Amino acid sequence: KAGVTQTPRYLIKTRGQQVTLSCSPISGHRSVSWYQQTPGQGLQFLFEYFSETQRNKGNFPGRFSGRQFSNSRSEMNVSTLELGDSALYLCASNLRDRPRGEQFFGPGTRLTVL
Amino acid sequence: GNSVTQMEGPVTLSEEAFLTINCTYTATGYPSLFWYVQYPGEGLQLLLKATKADDKGSNKGFEATYRKETTSFHLEKGSVQVSDSAVYFCALRGAYKYIFGTGTRLKVLA
Numbered sequence: 063k064a065g066v067t068q069t070p071r072y073l074i075k076t077r078g079q080q081v082t083l084s085c086s087p088i089s090g091h092r093s094v095s096w097y098q099q100t101p102g103q104g105l106q107f108l109f110e111y112f113s114e115t116q117r118n119k120g121n122f123p124g125r126f127s128g129r130q131f132s133n134s135r136s137e138m139n140v141s142t143l144e145l146g147d148s149a150l151y152l153c154a155s156n157l158r159d160r161p162r163g164e165q166f167f168g169p170g171t172r173l174t175v176l
Numbered sequence: 177g178n179s180v181t182q183m184e185g186p187v188t189l190s191e192e193a194f195l196t197i198n199c200t201y202t203a204t205g206y207p208s209l210f211w212y213v214q215y216p217g218e219g220l221q222l223l224l225k226a227t228k229a230d231d232k233g234s235n236k237g238f239e240a241t242y243r244k245e246t247t248s249f250h251l252e253k254g255s256v257q258v259s260d261s262a263v264y265f266c267a268l269r270g271a272y273k274y275i276f277g278t279g280t281r282l283k284v285l286a
Contacts, residue, residue, distance in 0.1 A: 066219070095273070104278035105220075105265065118272040152219055164210065165274065167219035 064089065066168035068153050074174045080141040083171045087134050087155030093117075094136040095165065096128060099150040108151075111136055140173075148175045178203045182266045182277035189284050195253040197280045199240075199266035202247065207268040209233075209242055209249040214263045214279070223251075223264070256284045 067086045075081050087094050096108040107120040111130035128138040134155075140147055150172050154165035182199040189195060201209065208227045212220040224233030229244035238253045249266060261284045266277040 097276075105276040107273050107275075110273060120273075154220075164222045164225060167212075167221070169217070169219045 066153055066155050066166050068151075068168040068171050070171060071169065072172045072174075074176060075143050076176050077143055077145060079143050080139060081143060081173060082137055082139045083151055083153075083173075085136045085138075085153030085155075085168060087136070087153075088157075088166055091155035091157050091166070092134050093156050094130055094134065095154045095156075096136070096138050097152040097154065098122075099152055099170070100148075105152070108138065143175045145175050148173060178207065178268060178270045178275045180266050180268055180275050180277040182264075182280055184278070185263075185281035187280060187282050189256055189282070191258055191284055191286050192255045193284075195251070195256045195260075195282065197251040197264055197266075197282070199249045199251065199277060200247050201249065201266075201268050203268055203270065205271075206244075207270055209240070210267040210269070210274075211238070211240055211249070211251050212265040212267060212276075214265065216262075220265060256282070258284045258286050260284050 069084045093112045095110040098106045109128050110118045114130045125141045130136045150170045152170045153168045156165045179202045210225045211223040213223045214220045224235040226233040226242035229242050232241045240249050240251045263279045263281045265279045267274050
């Protein structure tokens, strides 16, 4: 069974631009979560989707948004990029409604904002 | 709110040394606890988990015991290898989301 895939793996953008990241969960997984990982802040929760509905959201500004499609694939969008948005963005999926079980992580998308 | 605190790194050990990475948590209710590992250039992988008090999770020689009385979930390995060099994250699962510690970088020298 294929793992969680994320595209693209690397992105370079400039301040003020917007970016869209994509995540395909493991087949059969309906819950997708997004995290931002930076050296200073560690792993921070962005949001979680289940069955196309956002179930939970972290403490990030409205520039960060996401959505989930009927096939469980998810995208996150960051508008008006700032230098501080440079990070590794990780997507994770799990099988059940609430993340009672383990989450399976993708390799991440490395975003660099210049 | 829920939180996880783990020891800061880097932790540098010689091959075959004993490893302990401390993790304590604050949570309401009875969370599940996890250790994840991240190798360079990769996402996180589940290393082990425990879902209730006194459970011991184990995998690849690593162990951690869910201690409710001390709210701890320390990671241990009796003999580390160079291939264990990675960043280790302690995490708890609350009602709707995971809370991760800041990560501890382990360097094992041959």
